[in-house]
Amino acid sequence: MSNNTVRKEIVPDIQINIDYFLSARETQPNGCIHWLGGKHKQGYGMYGYKRISTQKSSMNVVHRLIMMIKLGRELVKGEEVIHICKNPVCINSNHLLLGDLDARIRYTKGKYKYTDEETVWIVTASIKDIAIKYHLTHPKAQWVKTNRRSYFIKRNVAIW
Numbered sequence: 001m002s003n004n005t006v007r008k009e010i011v012p013d014i015q016i017n018i019d020y021f022l023s024a025r026e027t028q029p030n031g032c033i034h035w036l037g038g039k040h041k042q043g044y045g046m047y048g049y050k051r052i053s054t055q056k057s058s059m060n061v062v063h064r065l066i067m068m069i070k071l072g073r074e075l076v077k078g079e080e081v082i083h084i085c086k087n088p089v090c091i092n093s094n095h096l097l098l099g100d101l102d103a104r105i106r107y108t109k110g111k112y113k114y115t116d117e118e119t120v121w122i123v124t125a126s127i128k129d130i131a132i133k134y135h136l137t138h139p140k141a142q143w144v145k146t147n148r149r150s151y152f153i154k155r156n157v158a159i160w
């Protein structure tokens with residue numbers, strides 16, 4: 001990296017070369033934003049950062065850095081960043097969800113499986129809120145709501 005590199009503290013103690021970070025990206029027609037820099041063998045974008053307190057440089061996957069910026073803090077152990085678009089090279093913050101390993105596995109192994117807690121929320125939430133939370137179109141959100149409601153009826157689980 002050259003001397004005129006602009007470094008920015010993206011969250012407390014974590015600094016990156018912000019110019020390259022903001023330029024190495026390309027928006028796709030489907031809304032995904034592809035990382036154009038270095039990539040992990042699994043397809044994830046990779047980028048260097050520096051910890052200010054220790055002056056140590058390390059690499060991280062770009063979508064985790066993006067989630068840190070979104071949250072304004074570092075991620076803690078056990079927090080996973082999930083690509084809801086299932087496109088590992090995508091760094092669109094709107095396509096990333098914060099979850100745990102269980103949620104990530106549910107997302108990446110094909111069809112998303114809603115937990116009972118999520119199902120309770122979905123059954124009572126508006127179509128608009130469901131669409132926003134899970135990044136779905138309104139018809140798809142309506143379908144999910146109908147599907148979750150019948151799941152509860154079938155299982156005879158009390159919702160309210």
Ligand SMILES: [Zn+2]
Nearest residue numbers: 032085090095
């Ligand atoms: Zn995407």
